[in-house]
Amino acid sequence: xxxAADPPTERKPRKSVAFSDGATIVDSDGQVTxxxxxxxxxxxxxxxxxxxxxxxxxxTDMFANLAKKKKKKSKSKDExxxxxxxxxxxxxxxKKKKKSKxxxxxxxxxxxxxxxAAGGDKADGEAEAEEEEKPFEAEDMLxxxxxxxxxxxQPINYNLLLSRFFTLLHSxxxxxxxxxxxxxxxxxxxxREGNKKTIFANISEISKRMKRSDEHVTQFLFAELxxxxxxxxxxxxxxxxxxxxxxxxxxxxxxxxxxVTCKTCRSPDTELSKGENRLYFVTCxxxxxxxSVTAIKTGFSAQVGKRRRQQG
Amino acid sequence: MSTQDIQNxxxxxxxxxxxxxxxxxxxxxxxxxxxxxxxxRNGRKTLxxxxxxxxxxxxxxxxxxxxxxxxxxxxxxxxxxxGEVIQLQGDQRKDVxxxxxxxxxGLGLDQKTIKVHGF
Numbered sequence: 001x002x003x004a005a006d007p008p009t010e011r012k013p014r015k016s017v018a019f020s021d022g023a024t025i026v027d028s029d030g031q032v033t034x035x036x037x038x039x040x041x042x043x044x045x046x047x048x049x050x051x052x053x054x055x056x057x058x059x060t061d062m063f064a065n066l067a068k069k070k071k072k073k074s075k076s077k078d079e080x081x082x083x084x085x086x087x088x089x090x091x092x093x094x095k096k097k098k099k100s101k102x103x104x105x106x107x108x109x110x111x112x113x114x115x116x117a118a119g120g121d122k123a124d125g126e127a128e129a130e131e132e133e134k135p136f137e138a139e140d141m142l143x144x145x146x147x148x149x150x151x152x153x154q155p156i157n158y159n160l161l162l163s164r165f166f167t168l169l170h171s172x173x174x175x176x177x178x179x180x181x182x183x184x185x186x187x188x189x190x191x192r193e194g195n196k197k198t199i200f201a202n203i204s205e206i207s208k209r210m211k212r213s214d215e216h217v218t219q220f221l222f223a224e225l226x227x228x229x230x231x232x233x234x235x236x237x238x239x240x241x242x243x244x245x246x247x248x249x250x251x252x253x254x255x256x257x258x259x260v261t262c263k264t265c266r267s268p269d270t271e272l273s274k275g276e277n278r279l280y281f282v283t284c285x286x287x288x289x290x291x292s293v294t295a296i297k298t299g300f301s302a303q304v305g306k307r308r309r310q311q312g
Numbered sequence: 313m314s315t316q317d318i319q320n321x322x323x324x325x326x327x328x329x330x331x332x333x334x335x336x337x338x339x340x341x342x343x344x345x346x347x348x349x350x351x352x353r354n355g356r357k358t359l360x361x362x363x364x365x366x367x368x369x370x371x372x373x374x375x376x377x378x379x380x381x382x383x384x385x386x387x388x389x390x391x392x393x394x395g396e397v398i399q400l401q402g403d404q405r406k407d408v409x410x411x412x413x414x415x416x417x418g419l420g421l422d423q424k425t426i427k428v429h430g431f
Contacts, residue, residue: 196354224429226351241352247431299347299429300363300394 141167183261183268185209188252190245193238197229200237200248210260212272216296217255223298224251264289346412346421348405350430362398362408369419371396382407405430 141164147154148164186209189201200221207217218237222228225247229239262270262284269285275292283290344364351359365371371388375398379386386400400408405428411418412426 225431226349226429243431250431299349300361300389300391300397301349302351302359302361302389302397302399 142171183256185252185256188245188248190243190248192242196240196242198239198241198243198248199232200239203237204235206252210256210268211270212259216259216272217252219296220255220259221248221251223296224254226301259293262287262289263291344425345427346425348408348426348428348430350403350405357401358403360400360402360404360408362400363394365396365398366421371398374398374419378404378408378411381411 141148144150146152147156147160185206186202188203188206191199191201193199203217204214207214210217214231214235214237218229218231221237221239225239225241225243227239227241229237232238256268259272259282260270261268262282265284265287267284267286271283271285272293273281273283275281280293280295281290282293344366346365347361347363349361349363351361353359365374375386375388378384378398378400382400382402382404384401384404386398389397389399391397409426409428412421413423414420
């Protein structure tokens with residue numbers, strides 16, 4: 001079977017149940033669907049004869065086609081349905097063996113088949129709903145394993161594809177998917193250089209995300225932290241002093257409040273530009289408001305460390 | 313007629329900060345915030361500086377009270393640009409802020425005039 005190819009270590013525990021063994025398939029399926037009812041059905045299914053598998057398969061195919069048309073069905077209805085079906089579940093090992101590795105499709109089919117066996121006309125819709133609600137393995141989706149494998153011949157329905165698309169979009173371009181309102185920047189990466197210097201590694205990435213120049217962010221950081229520093233060869237910021245990631249994050253947060261978010265509409269989609277008279281202006285791209293922001297002032301900084309020879 | 317009576321000369325700053333224009337207090341003090349900063353020294357030692365205290369307060373007296381209260385040493389530094397600045401040993405930002413805003417035993421300043429910097 002195909003699952004032999006998959007190293008068991010990569011799979012989640014629930015999937016590590018062996019599929020090759022006809023007897024254990026049931027357990028794995030039950031876990032995948034996360035439904036207690038299904039489990040119950042399984043045990044009974046095992047005991048059942050596999051004689052009418054043929055017909056069931058045919059019916060299932062029919063329903064599979066039908067199911068495509070139906071988009072939405074409430075899950076609650078689905079759940080109501082399931083226990084009723086448990087009694088006369090048949091179909092089992094034989095059918096599953098035909099299937100290739102992924103447990104998801106198997107369960108879906110089995111469920112359809114079950115419903116079909118139950119003889120409900122309404123079954124098709126429910127089966128589809130069940131398929132939709134199924135938890136997808138995020139890893140599989142991202143890495144293209146399981147059903148997402150290139151050479152996998154399994155038909156993938158539209159909803160699965162769509163959800164995969166959004167999962168990928170979410171992970172790669174969080175700002176494109178407008179699902180969440182909160183403004184996110186990647187967490188600052190802080191490394192220690194020697195004993196008393198901190199390297200802020202991803203400053204360019206962060207400032208690009210905020211649409212601000214590195215220099216401006218750097219200036220602000222130095223002013224707030226009351227220290228100085230430099231930029232190294234690979235555009236990382238070297239800050240004098242020991243700082244933790246949390247501390248840098250706090251300062252960045254303040255920077256965002258002060259220089260990035262629009263005060264009127266709270267949108268982070270703004271631009272910082274230098275106005276006519278050496279004042280900085282933040283222009284909002286979503287509401288069009290424009291406001292001046294204070295220039296970054298270092299303020300008083302005390303003499304720290306060794307004092308140089310007093311002049312004068 | 314003295315200048316006090318002329319309404320037109322009553323100060324209203326049209327260029328005051330827009331977001332904290334909550335009333336008269338913001339107008340007068342928008343320019344002179346009190347900045348509380350922190351600086352790192354060697355090891356885990358830090359230094360707190362308080363800059364821009366209103367002129368009506370005697371910095372030395374304030375320092376004396378603060379030193380006693382927060383059990384830290386400190387000094388008043390006269391800077392050429394920033395005027396007199398109070399320097400305190402250790403991270404006293406929270407303490408100083410509370411002290412400045414405390415009505416009973418502190419200076420009773422407005423919270424909005426204070427800006428705390430640092431991490």
